[in-house]
Amino acid sequence: MARFTKSKKRKNTGISTASLPDIIFILLFFFMVVTVMRKTDHDLEIVKPYGSEISEIPKDLDAGQIYIGSVKSSENKETRIMLDDSYADIADVKDWAKRVINEMDEDLQSASIITLQIDGDTEMGLVTDVKQELREAYALKINYAVNRVGARRGNNN
């Protein structure tokens, strides 16, 4: 019994939390390094199609994003184009593509890739028109963004 009474008397010290900030900081730095900033939120309904033959886009080659989808907040769900984060018309695509490629590092310009984030139900006519504009701007490398399914990933194709 003596043992029990003795332990009752001992003062409860608690765990030292002094190293907690350090641990959290390490976590913080980990997340800062392995993640990328989420792109600007937009008001377009985009359900990307599925694909298996995908490749990853190196960040330094990413010139810009073209979004095509129906506007969520409007009533008639019209299909609109967004270039990076602003609404635009077909006619603007060419100038925009030229500009974003020009803003890249000079030695990466010819390898730069423009990503097309397009809703699966979009009609190909519109997509073809956009692609035509990109060709005229000499933005020839494009990436059809997809959701991965049964991913077959490569680092070379």
Added chain:
Amino acid sequence: MARQNIQEVNAGSMADIAFLLLIFFLVTTTMDQEVGILRILPPPGDIEEPAPIPERNVYEVLVNANDQLLVEGEPMDISELRSAAILFYTNTTDDPDLPRLNLVTKESVLLEMANVNDLLSMNSSNSRLLQKKKVLEKKQHALNLIGVYHEIPSNAVISLTNDRSTSYKAYLAVQNELSAAVNQLRDEVSMNSFGIPFKDLDQSIKEDRERIRAIRTVIPQRISESVRQ
């Protein structure tokens, strides 16, 4: 006493601050990288009328406005497209409606090379000849790494046509299957020659880069796109 005890800054709230930062980053960032199907568009300009290509060298794939697939005039389910495209690239059955493959050997390439060099010595700025020489050099490179192989004719092409009102997802599903066919063939070549699948070759290693170049010469990706008005 002149000396006063130096007061320590209370670091108790440090953890809270760090937590807030952590949560901020968790919310505003994403883990996965952007992925997609890469394609290269043809440069602008009106497409000149190509020289007539023999019927057997063109593989017609049509996606109509109702997202239905028509391959060489026959309706087909998307799940069969991959093996059909592989058959087009390899023609293992020697089908007279599919391209005839040529055997590429060191001797045949050397012979052609000598021809081209002869012509070049007379006219050294002919761009078509220079182009041809480049292609032959690529073939030599492939022969060195992979050995004798069968190639599809240089004008053999999968012609992908869609309507203006075809849906994007149907179009992309077809693109995906056509890529899958090429990737599967490249994997086979790579496994046979180098013992690792094509997708695991690393562009940033010089040796692998050479291998990738060779495999691309042996199994080229040939898709031409058009829109039916």
